[in-house]
Amino acid sequence: MASNSSLLHCCVLVLACLLSSHSSQALGGNNTDKAWHIVEVKSLLPSSVCSSAKEKGFNRLTIIHRHGPCTPQPTNKKITDAQILRKDQDRVDSMHYYVKSAKKATIGESLSVSLPAQHGSSYGTGNYVAKIGMGTPRKDFSVVFDTGSDLSWIQCKPCKACYNPTDPPFDPTLSSTYSNVSCSSKDCTRLEKSFCSNRQCQYEVRYLDNSTTNGLLARDTLTLSPTDRLLKFMFGCGTNNSGFSDSDMTDGLIGLGRDRVSLISQASSKYGAMFSYCLPSNSSFTGYLSIGTNSVPKASFTSMVQKTDSPSFYYINLIALKVGGKLLNISSTVFSAGTVIDSGTVITRLPPTAYVKLRDAFQQYMEVYPRAPNLDILDTCYDLTKYPEMYVPAIAFVFSDGTTHDVDFSGILYVPQESQACLAFAGNSDDSDIGIIGNMQQKTVNVIYDIVNHKIGFSYGGCK
Structure with missing residues (x-):
């Protein structure tokens, strides 16, 4: 032999x-x-063993593969490679659909602002996640980072419909810096077909794999590193999240697209409109996401x-x-x-x-x-x-x-x-x-x- x-x-x-x-x-x-x-x-x-690099640098987040051994709370509901590839095709199909639909629409300001907040790519394929902090005092959440999405969101209490994430949903009543975005705010009116409840702006992201998240458009303090915070960060506080799988093992999403509601646009005055990341060679290693x-x-x-x-x-x-x-x-x-x-x-x-x-x-x-x-x-x-x-x-x-x-x-x-x-x-x-x-x-x-x-x-x- x-x-x-x-x-x-x-x-x-x-x-x-x-x-x-x-x-x-x-x-x-x-x-x-x-x-x-x-x-x-x-x-x-x-590999079944996590090899984690030391965190270094301000506003630099460690990123991990969500299905690798570095995931902080592994699930028993393992996802197969065929399922990963199917979800990947769902995402590609949704991106193609979005581009073709946008080409048929009348191009204008309302389109460039509203479509990313109303329609998203398939959520289930963003294989890399980062840990962020939200609120005061800070509560940590694992979120997909996605250059193909704009509006960031996390699961919030009170949950009308929530999947089982790695962390308990964010409770806005426990954060001293949390505020809802009002219906009269420009941030609300820029979202196409935004709707109101008790004078508070409601958001919705509908993914083309039939998963949806909706809730209140809100602001709070986003913590990127132990010493670095972004005040009054606008995000979706999702109280109704359906069509997601427990195997997703994340609490939400950070949008890194080019629209004004994305993290990069909101952070540009503080860090500059630049970010970088490095994805590890193997799911048993860690990478990084750096803002600024x-x-x-x-x-x-x-x-x-x-x-x-x-x-x-x-x-x-x-x-x-x-x-x-x-x-x-x-x-x-x-x-x-x-x-x-x-x-x-x-x-x-x-x-x-x-x-x-x-x-x-x-x-x-x-x-x-x-x-x-x-x-x-x-x-x-x-x-x-x-x-x-x-x-x-x-x-x-x-x-x-x-x-x-x-x-x-x-x-x-x-x-x-x-x-x-x-x-x-x-x-x-x-x-x-x-x-x-x-x-x-x-x-x-x-x-x-x-x-x-x-x-x-x-x-x-x-x-x-």
Whole structure:
């Protein structure tokens, strides 16, 4: 058995050399680009032990994978990988629906303000959560952080309908700094179809996976770190929350979109309109979310694109893909629908024309490894049980200004088990749908959102 494994490993090495040579001749490009990752397969597998980094820096929050061992209160209701991918597709479908609906609507101020507060992406796929404090005295809550949403909310007492979260619902009567937003406030009237109860503004977010949250629009003190607070932070105090699952294991959501009700917009006068995060390589490690202009390592920036029909999303101008260090033969017009970078989508979605090119090139590099059954939306899977170490072709995104984002090896394959390691990309149903760079392909990278200067940066070196 050992000799067979060694022979297979030698075959992989020979194939790697042949493919690298063939790619150089057939596709051209920059030969200094990295072609391969040498990966220990066990490093891609989920772990049962949490390796937590020390918190450092003001207004910097530790983030964890909600289904990993670092979750403070694990649930017995485990979610399967197929369920995660189904929820991920729900989110993608809802984002596509929102963009297409917005394009059909009359574009105006009311649309740009109200739609994000009325309709949300699928809630169940934001895989990373942070701990925040709300109220005076502070009470801690675990919340999804989501660049595809704007209005933040948490579960509140008295609960008419609540799912079982990790923490008891927020009790506004116990906070000395809590206040409701009145119906006459501009903050209330900016929400389309806002309604009132006892002269207090009611909010509602209706997600397209049939989950909803509604309650009072309120203000209170938001604590980001032991020494850093944001006064009069506006959020939804949700007393009626339906369609959520106990396996979500979160108390609500922090919206990091571009609308004026998002955390970033509300905090801009204090911290500047900038934030960054780093997602860990594995669910057993922690990352961080930083609000403001904290110093970050040297970064490569690409321009942020403004779309009037979906102004809250973060668009960047993707024009090409690389596999094995070589450009794929894809016309830049294939990406003309636009590409969003999103913290809440798991698997990157590409125009089907581009995805087929990427998948075919990837399969050519990986042909030595035995295939495994598909995993839901993932159609390129491999059985790596006989391979303690493997060679994975490098994958990179290329943007219109020449910036390249190299995907970390931990973000190329989705690996629930050694017998099923799948290419972590999928195709949209049509080239007219927006592309989405998911959180798998952002792992270990400091992703910097500089909203004032309209650019997004990528800084490498891990979540330090």
